[in-house]
Amino acid sequence: MFNSIKGTITEKSADTVRLETGGIEWDIAVPATDSAALPPSGETGRVFTWLYHRETEMRLFGFAGDRRRATFLELLKVEGIGPRGALKIMGGIGQEELEAALESEDLARLEAVPGLGKKTAQKMLLALKGKLAFSKENAAAAGPYAELADALVEMGYDKRLAADALKQAEEKIPKGLSGAEKEQELFKRAILLLSGSAPG
Numbered sequence: 001m002f003n004s005i006k007g008t009i010t011e012k013s014a015d016t017v018r019l020e021t022g023g024i025e026w027d028i029a030v031p032a033t034d035s036a037a038l039p040p041s042g043e044t045g046r047v048f049t050w051l052y053h054r055e056t057e058m059r060l061f062g063f064a065g066d067r068r069r070a071t072f073l074e075l076l077k078v079e080g081i082g083p084r085g086a087l088k089i090m091g092g093i094g095q096e097e098l099e100a101a102l103e104s105e106d107l108a109r110l111e112a113v114p115g116l117g118k119k120t121a122q123k124m125l126l127a128l129k130g131k132l133a134f135s136k137e138n139a140a141a142a143g144p145y146a147e148l149a150d151a152l153v154e155m156g157y158d159k160r161l162a163a164d165a166l167k168q169a170e171e172k173i174p175k176g177l178s179g180a181e182k183e184q185e186l187f188k189r190a191i192l193l194l195s196g197s198a199p200g
Contacts, residue, residue, distance in 0.1 A: 001047060003048065004048045004049055005019055005021060005026055005028075005045060005046070005047050005049055006021065006038055006044065006046040006047075007019045007020050007021030007022075007026075007044065007045070007063070008020045008021070008042065008043070008044055008045075008047070009038060009039055009040070009041050009042065009043060009044070009045045010025060010041060010042075011041055012035055012038065012040070012041055013035065014032045014035060014091070015022060015029060015030065015031075015032060015035065015087065016029060016030065016035070016126040017030050017035055017045075017047060017062060019045060019047060019136040026027075026047075026060060027060070027153060028047055028049065028060045028061065028062035028088070029049070029059060029083075029084075029087060030061070030062045030064075030089075031063070031064065031068070031072075031087045031090035031091035032091035032092075032094075033064075033090060033091055033094060034062070034063050034064040034090070034091075036066075037064040038064050039148050045148045047062035047063065047064070047126075048062065048063045048064070048065060048066050048068070048069045049061065049062050049069075050062075050063075050069060050072065050073065052083050059083070061083060061087065061129070067095065068090070068095065068163065071090065071095065071098070071100060071132055072087070073179075074088050074127075074128055074131055074132060074177065075090070075124075075128075076127065077127060077128045078120070078123050078124050079123055079127075080119075080120050081121060081123075081124075084177075085115060088113065088114060088115040090114075092113040092115065092116070093109075093110075097109070097130045098132065102124065102125060102128050102129050102131075102132060103129065103130070104127055105129065107114045107121055107122065107125065110124060110125070111141065118152050129160055130158035130160065130161075131153065131159070132159075136144055145168055146182060147167055148162075148186060148187050148190070149163050149166055151164045151187070152165070152166075152187075152190060153193070155191075157194050159177065161180070161194060162190065162194065163188075165190040165194050166186060166189065166190045168190075168193055169186050169189035169193060170186060172189065173186060173189070175183055
């Protein structure tokens with residue numbers, strides 16, 4: 001499927017962006033925050049996309065960046081949050097603020113987001129704490145191995161813990177390994193550290 005669409009933005013509103021490319025005008029549902037972040041009408045823009053397809057409906061959702069799309073997909077994993085609900089949540093709170101609220105377990109801030117009640121906010125905290133906060137400081141902690149950290153997160157590990165484990169593992173990597181061998185050894189040692197099975 002397609003990863004993103006790049007073309008001329010023909011129209012923007014709080015929840016929709018229309019973008020023309022190759023003679024086709026795409027109608028894309030977006031969070032209000034992402035609509036504001038995209039270039040104005042008449043300019044070239046790139047929208048990262050996700051296709052919702054059911055028997056009775058097909059809808060294209062879009063985001064200003066890949067990180068935003070990843071957040072949307074994580075929100076869909078929370079019970080009770082569908083695509084439109086996820087857009088509304090993302091449109092009511094910025095990325096950094098959402099990550100901070102989840103990491104600090106700030107239930108009151110989440111409940112203040114339009115369309116997000118107490119029960120759903122609690123489910124978000126349980127499901128997403130540690131899943132989104134791979135921001136600049138965490139990327140720096142992972143050093144050049146951010147992709148390995150992402151792979152560990154896909155396995156269910158907390159992002160900050162994954163970054164810390166990679167940093168610790170790097171200190172014990174034997175010298176003389178090739179790039180691929182080093183990454184493989186790093187990954188293996190990080191998993192051992194995260195599972196508590198690393199040798200002393």
